[in-house]
Amino acid sequence: MELITEHPILGADCFKRGETVEFTFDGAGMKGYAGQPIAMALHANGVQIYRVTPEMGRPRGFFCAIGKCSSCFMVVDGVPNVRTCITPLEAGMKVETQHGKGRMALLPEKEV
Numbered sequence: 693m694e695l696i697t698e699h700p701i702l703g704a705d706c707f708k709r710g711e712t713v714e715f716t717f718d719g720a721g722m723k724g725y726a727g728q729p730i731a732m733a734l735h736a737n738g739v740q741i742y743r744v745t746p747e748m749g750r751p752r753g754f755f756c757a758i759g760k761c762s763s764c765f766m767v768v769d770g771v772p773n774v775r776t777c778i779t780p781l782e783a784g785m786k787v788e789t790q791h792g793k794g795r796m797a798l799l800p801e802k803e804v
């Protein structure tokens with residue numbers, strides 16, 4: 693999947709990109725541009741499912757893409773519930789599919 697590089701209305705400044713960086717998604721190596729939203733980097737790598745709902749186990753991906761819903765929640769560097777549509781990509785990030793409500797990696801699991 694490729695990103696658009698020009699648009700008849702938007703100016704060239706909209707398409708400036710950071711340096712190419714490497715990150716992982718569920719353990720698989722991927723590349724993106726530093727500073728672009730994590731979700732956009734995943735989308736460009738063919739990833740469309742970012743989390744699985746807690747109650748029904750349904751897959752979710754982009755919805756609003758402006759940080760106003762919770763559809764793109766993922767676990768980033770061990771932190772759950774990160775809105776990946778508005779979080780800039782950095783080199784070496786460890787991005788994971790979020791299953792359910794998410795759990796902090798450093799906190800002990802709580803029995804319910």
Ligand code: FES
Pocket residue numbers: 753754755756757758759760761762763764765775776777778
């Ligand atoms: S897609 Fe809605 S907050 Fe990210």
